[in-house]
Amino acid sequence: MTDDTTNSTTDTTADTTTTVLADPLTLPCGEVLANRIAKAGMSEQLATRAGIPTAGLHRLYATWARSGAGLLITGNIMINRDGLVEPRNAILDNDHALTAFTAWADAAKHCGTAVWMQINHPGRVATVPFTRRPVAPSPTREPVPGYNLRTPRELTGRRIQALIHDFARTAHLAVAAGFDGIQIHAAHGFLLSQFLSPLANTRDDDYGRTPAGRRRALLETVAAVREAVGPAVPVSVKLNSKDFQYGGLSEAESLDVAAALADAGIDLLEITGGNYAEPAMEGVHHTPHQGPYFAGYATKVRHRVDVPLMLTGGLRTRTTMERLVAGGAVDIVGIARPMAFVPDYPARILADEPEPLLPAPPRPTGYRPLDGYVQLAAHNHQFHRIATGRTPQTRAGLGTVLHAVGKLTAAAAGQAVLPR
Template structure:
């Protein structure tokens, strides 16, 4: 089994990945003032491609430039200049690597300072205790706004295909818009988009169906799904399995299982319902259980930094091994594993008492490494968490100001 990690894997769409290692999505905030990728991101993605993964999944690319997860994010809409995205795809496809664009809408998870659209299935605000004021009160979406979102996801997927990407990953995890529709904690609608799980999953299925119909049959379509929200009364493991079953007729290439949201950052190993996660491969138990009952290939991401753990993922019946933070600190890790299987990626992890600040510090540390690698430097293993968090806030403030100055006028 030891070499299975480096064996090819064939996807339902007909494409073949050169190995089972996937660079999972990370929030980069490295786009330019026009919300487009440029040199920094080109360098970063080429570095990952040369590092030896079989597949790269981009950081969030937003389907609406007025609804961003953070400043410095990428957006791809109907009239966006495609050339920079074509260059990004080309850089990411070096070394026989494939690249998928992760496409997303934040819904209510929009920082108040950013402004723009703050939409949600229902007008339920984020509950982050004393940090709740960082986010705006969302407004419940109208039918027209729901139809607009379906169209936007489809348009962005078509443009990704046109730019040379091998596929898209629809983000329906981590508390973003499609995850908000899936969880009864946020979706309190009484129409066809709310109530039963079938109704709450309707938006995701409509988007999947529209993209499948619009794009070529060999264009990969994946879905990122929470194995659970890790909040009491939220979307849970049985729901995740039920949604995977609903996705089976759509010829999905991969379901990536993660977990959590801004309110319960389980993707960083922290929950809000006192469930404990494994120290490595956080969601493996959930993913393995679903993999045994699903026809769709399953991938899991979260906390993997050692080859034996990656092998354990495959041995448990999961098909692809997603890694994110480990590749922010060591983009060459897959190549190193081929030479030195015992190599471990050192990934500092902040565990302060304040979960929200811990989450922000962990993200800040990762983003700092991505900035360094994108500008030709090596990652800094011993970076100070407090300094990185302050630096990130300073950079975010500058990028937010830039975004507000350059943002298109609100409207259709």
């Protein structure tokens, strides 16, 4: 194993063979993406304890800027300091550290690719001990160890409005810092996903009770973000196809949410699925031969609405990506975990090179929440290698991954009390 720097990443100016994946895409707002491959959002955990982007985060995105992807979507950016998804999340709730975010955007865009900021609030899955008083649509705990030490406080109507304002403020600041677009995270069991779930949202007011009530917080967030960034900035939403939990968001209800989002004028809908209890986004409900994880749902959305679609999960081969885009099922294919190990994966796909071999995932334990967490940790470990100028590992054992996670968590312990 070598520790060479990542500067050998394929240059995106290299010639590509003819492929529909190289076609540009014009979004409803008028923004043009250079091609049909995007790096999907993955949590980097490379900010300071105060939530400020670090030089390592800049270096990671400078590497991905040369990846060949037409779009880079960041990982979780927190809209306030009341809750963190993980330690070392970046937080953009004021303009005090805007220059660090501008440097991040500049690093990601220096080869001409677009970069969008994914904005989020964890709600009841805020990680302890980094959040003292988690909040949620209803006072019910996440049924996964590590997230259920505190019963969340039920949000009042006034507090919901304040959080919607926070989403809009972060979106405005992101654009001011130089990010090209916004993605609102409404999947994977985070706050807006909790509002959509009948299992997590048992409210008896206008933000619950009915399917229309459960999607109200998301739609009001979309409207507030659009007003904050204007009509020419792309606004995207990341949405679960379903929660994969009995009593959670169903596919039928998710289709109604997708239709409402199209009516609200979003520019791109990214399709995913699952949450911490059932991490379908990590592939735990699929086997390798099944291909893209949520392609069936994408086809149903396409038949229902005309909003541009992005599909993420289980996409590995050029043949599959071309089939989905050329056939009209989706407009953009999202690549996430492969880019932790092969940062220029999109460029290789576009150049019709053989698909790079990826390391096998850690051996499953049979407990899906733990298996999902270990997979996330394995990829996050590679981000931290790239951030320090080293190449990703082709193989990292479970012991190595857990040791790295322990060091990161211990180093971040001071983030339990964040400065305001």
